[in-house]
Amino acid sequence: MDSSVSLWVLLLANLLVLVLVFFLVLALWRKQTSQRDDAADELNQVNQLALNLQAANERLERELRNAISESARGGRQELIQTLGTFQQSLVQQSAEATRTQNSQMDAFAQQLALLQKTLSDTLTLQVQQLSEANARRLSEMRGTLETQLAQLQQSNTAKLDEMRQTVDEKLQTTLQARLGESFKQVADRLEQVHKGLGEMNTLAQGVGDLKHLLTNVKTRGMFGEAQLASLLEQVMAPDQYATQHATRPGSKNRVDFAIRLPGRSDDGEPVWLPIDAKFPNEDYERLLDAQSRADVIQAELCSKALEARVRLEAKSMTEKYVEPPYTTDFAIMFLPTEGLYAEVLRRPGLIESLQRDYRVTLAGPTTLMAMLNSLQMGFRTLALEKRSSEVWQVLGAVKTEFGKFGDVLAKVKEQTQSVLNTLDKAQTRSNVMHRALRGVEALSEGQAAGLLPNEADATDSDNP
Template identity: 25%
Template sequence: MSEYAANPLYWILALQALLLLGLIAVIFRQSRLLRHLEEERQWNANGFDRVQELQRSQEKLITGELTQAAADHNKELELLQRRLLVQVARLYQSLERRFGEMQKHIADDSGNLRVNLAERVDRMNQSLEKNLGEARIAQQESMARGLEGIGRQMIAGLESNAKAVGARLENLADSTEQRLRDISSQVEKRLNEGFDRTNETFSRVLEHLTRIDEAQRRITELSNNVVSLQEVLSDKRSRGAFGEVQLNSLVRNIMPESSFSLQHTLSNGNRADCVLFLPAPTGNIVVDSKFPLENYRRMTDTESVEVERERAAGRFRMDIRRHITAIADKYIIAAETADGAMMFIPAESVFAEIHAHHPELVEEAWRRHVWLASPTTMMAILTTARAALKDAATREQIDLIQKHLNYLARDFGRFQQRMERLSQHIRQANRDVEEAQLSARRISARFDRIEKVELDGLPLSHESQSEEV
């Protein structure tokens, strides 16, 4: 072991091994730092600023680590140098002790041996100094080359790491820009869809508002019409005119012009709203419009007290009786009108109230031959009257129809005779056509036999013989 310790090459190899271990440790730390950098970059892939900050911190950390590693290597080299110097000093001391012992052992020898030994010692000292200088120079050169190689490797590693980090940062920037473009396009698409839906909603809202305005306008017109109708119905003469207008409209729409007369004056001087000219046995029916509305409203007003409503109901019955009596006395004239007259009530509610809750009024009207009619029942009565007029017109023309039917019967007899003669001619023509077809077939057969040269053996037919005769 002392021989290895005394050999300078052993220390050089040990120093190189230590440098190699230090280089391996630096590379391992660098790989750990790179792996840590990669993990940090992946974890912070969505933050470009954080990556830059991490890059700066990692560069500082790598620079610090490299500086610390260089300092550690320098400390180790200094320690190795100090150990080498200690070993060399120990080697000198050992050599000096050996030289002293040798001098003591050879002191008794001859001077020549002492001289030779001194020369050898000088040569050994020179050789040792030379070897030590060469070893020190080689050691320094090896350390310089190792440090230079380590520096180049570190610089190359840093450059490759910087390139990799730059490429990854570029990829990250590209992917971030692409994602931003995708997000921007999606946001723009959604904004456009939202704008379209908003515009469609606004269009529908405007359409609904237009409809609401139209409905509001119609409601306003209807309310104005209702107010006008209320003003008309509040006046007695206006109510009478309203009933007459409604009656005139019904009659004009259903009956022919010659079958009625409006504002017709009778022989007793009374003027009726309408007279229907119907055929016998019905005769002329007078129709007069009555609209007992005031007492009906008071009778049906739920806000009034019960006593007021009962009084209004009594007055309403009195109004109806008075109208029935007036129509029966004025508009039923013997030999001029029918035995009954009609009272036209232009309100279905009033007509329904009379028939539903006042049967005594209906019975009294029946006894006085006054027929109550509402707009609905009046329409049915007028339709029936029109059918009766049509039937009467048909009966009046029955003689003319009978005469034309007799003419039609004679014409049909002549037509039948002529058709019979025509059918006989058609049957005769059919027989002639059949006989002509038979002759044509026989002539064709004879021509066929002529073509086949069989004329000699062919007997003459009875028809051909008759034709020759």
């Protein structure tokens, strides 16, 4: 620190010398302006002073550098000494703190061990006392539960016997009724199967006759009429259609079948819907033969021939059977097979042309059945309209009986719900007793029979 102070003093002295030299040069310069005759001498003096000043500055710089180096070296040594002293002090303080902490931890460990031992002894004593108290309470509860269980078992046994008897009676009645119905249904089905087998045999015998039937033109017509009659018999009542009926007044042409529709006139005369069966089998068979041979040209020719035949039959039906207002403004041509009907439908525009030009609608077996069902629904609607008062009376009676039936069902539901609630309560109590007796050791059957009375003894004790 002393060397640093001396260095700063020396630096200030040098600065003062430099200031003095500056003022001296300034004075000389001023004097030079006044005395121009001595200018050369003064200039030499100034140069000499400048050289001297430069030399002095160089010496001052060297001394200043040396002083700074010495000062830095001394400061580093002093700092190293100070750091060493501080490090030793820290090591001593850390060792002292470690010793103090170890002594405190030893004392805390001793206190903790003592506290743990005291707590363990206290808990052991409390657990022992609690176990003894629980044992006494469990013994008392076991005695109470055994008494209540015996009473509840006797009561449940009596109630279960009553419910078992009731349920057995109802089950026996229901089972007998359902078994009787099932056996009756099985017998009916077996009888139907037997009849079906007989019909199959009859059908197998009639296949040959049917083949022979289709080889004749007249018999083919009879086949179509027979199939049409079968469909009408399945859907319509006998008084809803007529057979071989002359739809035109004074005409001798008779249509195969005509459906009687309600008329709009006051005299009650019906309106007839003509239905005639047509079976152009030759054209259809030639078409099938060409298709089986993959002869496209011949198949197209046969298809056109079939179309021409159908158009001819439709024109004939219109001229013979359609006569409004005695008949509807259209007739139905029945084609007996679905294959023939499908081939006719394949001809583009044929159905629309027949309906537009000849007022004839084509129908296969399935289509005609749908038409007849629709007509039958219309007939039923008319019948319901005519007998609406009777229907309302029947509905009123049914409503009254249905109300009584609902009351009976409500009573049955209440009784059934009561039985179910009793069974649920018994099941719940049984589960509670089972959980309560889970820790009780079960006795053998012989010991249990000796302690508990059997059903006969219980019955004798209940009925002295």
